Amino acid sequence: MTKRIIAALLALALLLAGSALSEGALVVYFSRAGENYSVGEIEEGNTARLAKLIAARTGAEIFEIAPAVDYPASYDECLAIATEERNSDARPAYIGDVEGWEDYDTVFIGHPIWWGTVPRIVYTFIENHDFTGKTVAPFNTHEGSGRGDSQQVMEGLLTDAAAVLQGLAVRGATAQNDAEAAGRAVADWLNELDIDQ
């Protein structure tokens, strides 16, 4: 009998520990709707879709890095702006901010690959926050570059974080059109990182 009570208490403690972990997770992402490579005109960005799959699996809260000035819906115009921002090492502004930042111990950070790297607006977000003690799990969508150099960029920007885990890269078209395949990629990645889902 006593053994059974101890086992039940242990199970309860594990359950509570698990849910505490999910409550402490946040998915932050930047994504752009409009015209894009390989997917045509889209109403919801590819990275937004991937971000929502991660949040659904982990029970994390979501914060979207929404630009103060919208990026053009035209793919070519957006390419031109992204070039300008990269060349000038810009820090574009975004709207609002995360509430209760200090409560999160795991932060997923997602973005599309722009010119082989991390869009500058993601730098703005990271530089505005204190990551001390937080574990960061980066992810991105792309159309051929994989992670590009974003793992190194994230590690360079996040020197105050407790850890920067190995990031996940998913094709934009997969995130947009094949939720099952994207969901599998997310599940495998979370397993590898040993993150509860």
Ligand SMILES: Cc1cc2nc3c(=O)[nH]c(=O)nc-3n(C[C@H](O)[C@H](O)[C@H](O)COP(=O)(O)O)c2cc1C
């Ligand atoms: C400005 C810009 C630059 C891009 N540069 C690259 C690139 O260098 N490598 C790549 O694989 N895809 C590149 N892409 C494609 C995006 O990474 C891909 O479509 C991504 O899924 C878009 O995500 P989003 O819908 O969340 O914005 C670029 C797209 C844009 C708009």
